[in-house]
Amino acid sequence: MSIKREKILRTADRLFYEHGFRGVGLKQIIKEADVATMTLYNHFDSKDKLVEEVLLTREERYWSYLDHDVEEGGESPFIAAVAAHGRFLKQESYKGCMFLRAIQDYANTDNQIEQIARQHKTKLLTYFQQLAERKGKTQQKEIAYQMTLLLEGATSMTELIGAEAATAHSITMARMMIRESS
Amino acid sequence: MSIKREKILRTADRLFYEHGFRGVGLKQIIKEADVATMTLYNHFDSKDKLVEEVLLTREERYWSYLDHDVEEGGESPFIAAVAAHGRFLKQESYKGCMFLRAIQDYANTDNQIEQIARQHKTKLLTYFQQLAERKGKTQQKEIAYQMTLLLEGATSMTELIGAEAATAHSITMARMMIRESS
DNA sequence: TGCAAAGTAGAACGGTCATTCTACTTTGAG
DNA sequence: CTCAAAGTAGAATGACCGTTCTACTTTGCA
Numbered sequence: 001m002s003i004k005r006e007k008i009l010r011t012a013d014r015l016f017y018e019h020g021f022r023g024v025g026l027k028q029i030i031k032e033a034d035v036a037t038m039t040l041y042n043h044f045d046s047k048d049k050l051v052e053e054v055l056l057t058r059e060e061r062y063w064s065y066l067d068h069d070v071e072e073g074g075e076s077p078f079i080a081a082v083a084a085h086g087r088f089l090k091q092e093s094y095k096g097c098m099f100l101r102a103i104q105d106y107a108n109t110d111n112q113i114e115q116i117a118r119q120h121k122t123k124l125l126t127y128f129q130q131l132a133e134r135k136g137k138t139q140q141k142e143i144a145y146q147m148t149l150l151l152e153g154a155t156s157m158t159e160l161i162g163a164e165a166a167t168a169h170s171i172t173m174a175r176m177m178i179r180e181s182s
Numbered sequence: 183m184s185i186k187r188e189k190i191l192r193t194a195d196r197l198f199y200e201h202g203f204r205g206v207g208l209k210q211i212i213k214e215a216d217v218a219t220m221t222l223y224n225h226f227d228s229k230d231k232l233v234e235e236v237l238l239t240r241e242e243r244y245w246s247y248l249d250h251d252v253e254e255g256g257e258s259p260f261i262a263a264v265a266a267h268g269r270f271l272k273q274e275s276y277k278g279c280m281f282l283r284a285i286q287d288y289a290n291t292d293n294q295i296e297q298i299a300r301q302h303k304t305k306l307l308t309y310f311q312q313l314a315e316r317k318g319k320t321q322q323k324e325i326a327y328q329m330t331l332l333l334e335g336a337t338s339m340t341e342l343i344g345a346e347a348a349t350a351h352s353i354t355m356a357r358m359m360i361r362e363s364s
Numbered sequence: 365t366g367c368a369a370a371g372t373a374g375a376a377c378g379g380t381c382a383t384t385c386t387a388c389t390t391t392g393a394g
Numbered sequence: 395c396t397c398a399a400a401g402t403a404g405a406a407t408g409a410c411c412g413t414t415c416t417a418c419t420t421t422g423c424a
Contacts, residue, residue: 004371020287022204025411036372037413047412096286103341104278105202121342145343145351153335159285160303161327169327173359180358186401207381218402219383229382 005043008033013054017098021051021105048111055102055116062088062120066127077131078147082174085151086167089158097155124148140181150174187225190215195236199280203233203287230293237284237298244270244302248309259313260329264356267333268349271340279337306330322363332356 011033015024026047030037044050069084070077102117128144154170193215197206208229212219226232251266252259284299310326332352339348 002370018289020202020204022202023287026413027411037374038415039371041413042370095289096282097338100278100338100341101283101286104283105205107200107277118342125342142351142354145339145347146355148342149335149339149348149351149355150331151335152338153331153333156279156282156334156338157327157331159282160300160307160330165327166331169324169331172324173328173331173355176358176362177355184400208383209381219404220385221401223383224400 002043004033004035004039008035008040008043008050009054009057012050013058016051016054017093017095020101026050048113051102051106051113052111052116055099055113055120058092058098059116059120061092070131076178077135078128078143078178079171079174081128081131082147082150082154082171083167086154086163086170089155089167090163093155093158094163095159097152100155124151143177143181146177147174150177184225186215186217186221190217190222190225190232191236191239194232195240198233198236199275199277202283230295233284233288233295234293234298237281237295237302240274240280241298241302243274252313258360259317260310260325260360261353261356263310263313264329264332264336264353265349268336268345268352271337271349272345275337275340276345277341279334282337306333325359325363328359329356332359 008029012024012029015029015032026037026040029050030040033040040050044053065084065088066081069087070080099117099120102113103121106113106117108114125144125148128147129141132141132143150170150173154166157166157169160166190211194206194211197211197214208219208222211232212222215222222232226235247266247270248263251269252262281299281302285296285303288295288299290296307326307330310329311323314323314325332355336348336352339351342348
């Protein structure tokens, strides 16, 4: 894959994440990525398409955190997932959830952005539901909602108390939930 | 207080909430509030000031939900707070947290918006800490962080599964937390 | 070495933005 | 009724937006 393309994606991800999709102009992305206007437009049809690709790339990165850690099989896979989420928060998502912002910023517009962001969220929920089934907790699909809620809560709390503290609290709470439902 | 001013505030709150601060122009607010451009500017110095006032007004409304229900003294005040938060979600905040969005959209700008939004969040945390002290749970200030995390999680989950379901899960989880720490 | 593909700078376009201005009308209290 | 305060419509301003265009240069492979 093109180096320029990757540089644009990395720069856009950083700027969108720090100032919001609508708060960043292509001019700034072009300047900070050190590319020409037409280079960006040769790789991405429009700003909306660029936003879509940024989201898809970020989602890939997110799952690489979870996939890597959860299959280790040490403690409960739920705890591993919460911890992996925390690691993602600390390293790449220290201020809020880009997907949530995309859902809200592009609500009721005629592009695919909202849909892509929403799919990320439902995929997470489905993931926990499958994990619950595999652990024989078919009766308590509630645990999947609880884990998702904890991750969302940790992400928001990161804005307030930092990633480490937010993650620590979410792990503590996850342990309690698992104990109750076993 | 001026009727026009209130109408502008109500319209701005609704539009900002639905499409984001940067996604709504003053022209649209002026049109939907049915006022003249200069009427808006006579009441609010700038768009940023309008955003600030919208946030302050929304905060007032938020606390009226919590203050009303928590002092009733029925079940645990923590549960009452989580339930009141859920009622707020259902009626006025069915898609994400406006304060969180303000913190992110106006990060590192030279206005007061980020500060106002951040204060709302810390006030919530402080509120739970005081509640914990009053209940003699001085040792476990952790409960305050846990409750705040649950509220934040419920708010984000509302986007995904709706306010009722999100609130139900957060109450269930709050009950477990309180049982553990008593 | 040749040549197509990729990248370049920067101007130009039409649109929207927040904000200001002007000149006019309505409102409501004394 | 008087008159100041409040509200009105809409044009003007300058800045910035996403997008397109043009003409040029670099790159890397056959």
